Amino acid sequence: DAAGNASEAATASSNYDAVTPNILITESDGSTKVSEDGSTLIDTYEIVLASPPSADVTVTVSAAEGVQVNTAGGTAASVQTLTFTAASTWNEPQTITVAGVDDNIDTPGGSRFADITHASSSADPDYDDRNIDSVRVTVNDDDPTTVTFAGTQNENGSIEFTITLSRSLVSSETVTVPLTFGGADALAFSGNEIQTVPLSINGIAITALQWVIEDAIAQTTDVVTDIAIRGVDYTLSCMPATGVTCSNLNSGDAQVVFAGNDGTMSTVATISVEIVSDADQNGLRKMVSMGMGEVDSDGLGDNPIKQIVQDSPNVQDDQVVLPLQDALEISVDNVSAVEQAGQIEFTVRLSRVADRLVTVSYETRDSTPVSAIEGVDYEKKQGDIEFSQGEREKIIFISILNDGVADEDDETFELVLTGGVIPDGKEVVAVGRILNSNYSPKSWLSRFARTVSEQVIDSVRDRIAAPRGEGVEITLAGQPFGSPADLERVTSQEGSAVSDGNGTFGLYDEFGRLDILNSNTGKGEIRTMTERELLLSSNFTVTDRKDSSGGNLAFWGRAVQSRFSGKQGTSPLDGEVNTAMMGIDFADDELLFGTMLTYSSAKGSDGEDGKIDATLNSIVPYGSMQVSDGLSLWGAAGYGSGEMTLTSDSGIKLRTGTSWAMAAFGTRSDLRHLNAEGGGPALTLTSDVLWTYAASDKAQGLAASKASVSRLRLGLEGVWNKTYDSGDRLTFRLETGLRYDGGDAEKGFGVEVGSNVTWSNPGSGLSLGLEARTLLMHQDRDLKNWGLAASAAYDPSPETSLGPSLTLRYNAGGQSAGGLDALFAPAPLEQRSESSDRAAGNWTAEAAYGFAVFDEMFTAVPYMGVGLSDAERDYAIGWRMERKSNRRSTSELSFYVEGKHKVPKGGQTEFGYSAGFQYRVRW
The missing domain is CATH 2.60.40.2030 (CalX-beta domain)
Known part of the structure; x- marks a missing residue:
């Protein structure tokens, strides 16, 4: 047969000369057989090259309908592709696993065939488009042949029952249906509740057909008292039908035989029931029980037989007297x-x-x-x-x-x-x-990937703008402390980075004092200081001397921290990402290129009760080019891998591997420059594009997930400077920014417009400023955002800390810097709407006076400040001291001490102090 031919072909293939180019197929046990259900019986065969090819060889395996093929570690499908490399794997057999596909069709003979074909392609002409043997698969059918036993009552009152096959038989198949009739079990009940008798054949529950024969007159009881006798109380007759034979219907072992043929056979055997009237008028009720015995078959292979019994009527001499009761199922x-x-x-x-x-x-x-x-x-x-x-x-x-x-x-x-x-x-x-109702880590993973990418981009931009002077610079920032009752606590801006990577923390400025003059950041929170925060406040740069081409190497390191938040459905999710970076780059007047290594660790929540910990190691090459005097380009691309652990409230931990990739590109174009004196109009266009991707592997109890995030930012900034003969300087700035966030995190498109006007008089030390910004349009129409700020300052010696200084500032709404600064902040526009406690505005003021001490080696600056808003009042008084620097100095040192008094509206008055130092050294 076909299967045998395929086996012979496969056997012949294994006898090819080992040096003759050929593709050999070896079936296990010489043939391939599978079960239709795809799991009970599967089979395999192997494919290998007979000789080394001059190029890689690809073999495409295509399965016909009814079977699927698979490779090691793959997914079952109708087509699989194998690759044999010329360098190493050409002589290593590759295994194809074959499984059946259920078709719910009862196949004659109990089996069917499906062919698997093979095609090759290669740059080696000896192995390209080879004539490869096919494999014929024998699929054992598991769909049952159904035999249905049913009774009917015709309109004239006659009774018939039928035995029906679900399909026609072929010449090699027969089905024998034995008939059973009432016995002792048929009278296992009494009363007028006529029930069916449950039978079990091959473990399949079936039901016998029943009816009652009742004398027409003088009925004295409703109780079935006897069993009707076949051939005496009723007789059976079989209607002629092609391929159907009935025997012993009225005595002996009755059976109906269906025999297949090559022509047309009947699939229905109809048997009529005739009631025999007797002369006795005894009023007895006799019950007839008729059903199937265990059906036998020949030639159907391993196909099971399914037996079904349907409803039948109850009959007597002249009328139906009781309803049929089906068996309880x-x-x-x-x-x-x-x-x-x-x-x-x-x-x-x-x-x-x-x-x-x-x-x-x-x-x-x-x-x-x-x-x-x-x-x-x-x-x-x-x-x-x-x-x-x-x-x-x-x-x-x-x-x-x-x-x-x-x-x-x-x-x-x-x-x-x-x-x-x-x-x-x-x-x-x-x-x-x-159905899983927890919130997918896909949402958390997308924000984690975006946050790491933005940390990388910020570091790249900082490296591009960093000075390239020879030497070593190390920054170790001081840590501000809280009140005596809260030692080892630090105040930080809620929802923002603990450190900006340059040694400043939260609301404190570079001298460590409370920066109430620029506290447009909302309420602070009190947290315990950690070693991680101390690390985040430090960075270093080692820059080599320039070579003959004007370029030099720099080795640098820094640590940054960012937080993100969002929603999946109605549940919030959040995370804190700490990233340590170390890199090396080379730069000259036009080019910069380098590579950084990063390690990120994150903790967060994925919704209501799931906690997530993640780590990521990555490598990021980056570079920039000064294309012309007014145009610069930069780019970065990175790849990394790590691990993510999900912990439920019940303590269950699921760990899986993760991968991460990013690519970013940006430009800055000075469309128009200020004139040589720094006056006149100037126009700058800035843009960048970010794409980042993250994926987690499938693990036990955890499906694989993939997430990607994209971001497009475009900004246009116009500046006009005017210096008057009196020395007064007027600057007008107009900014507009467009941003779109897309992908699997927050999405939104918006346009912001900002403007500011500043006036200064260097001779008197006076300066005035007015800033305003508004979110002109956003895809979310309910999102509103605006900011307004006005400031006045007096500092007759701005180049030093000596002498008096006075500043006054008013802020209302959200961020007032606007335009490019707000647009290019890492957080999406949706997360930057103003809060209600800022809309009313707040005032801040500081007065300071600096004078030289210790033989003019240091400058001492006592200061006091006040901040007023609807929510609270803040008072601060402090002293900071800076060592005066000169061109030959290689280090900078500053100290500060500060006391503060906070009076919240309706709250308890708070007192506290802080102290610290900052030391920077270059060598």
């Missing part, structure tokens, strides 16, 4: 419920209303293979349910547990019914599907 539906629902409901039904007490046992169990886990995803439950007479439906409640695991596949478990009307050894099974 039980069923339960497959159901699903979301994890947050807390329970899942299974509805158990009888096929009809119970006419007696029916008890069924139930219990839960894990699916095979295991999906949902008992005690983790659902609670085990077992017991009995009872249907009283007249009842038909019951509900079983199973508790499902929220495992706190996000981004997992839906999980299943089973409810199993046994006993009662279910035959011994058999089960009725329903599947409960738990």
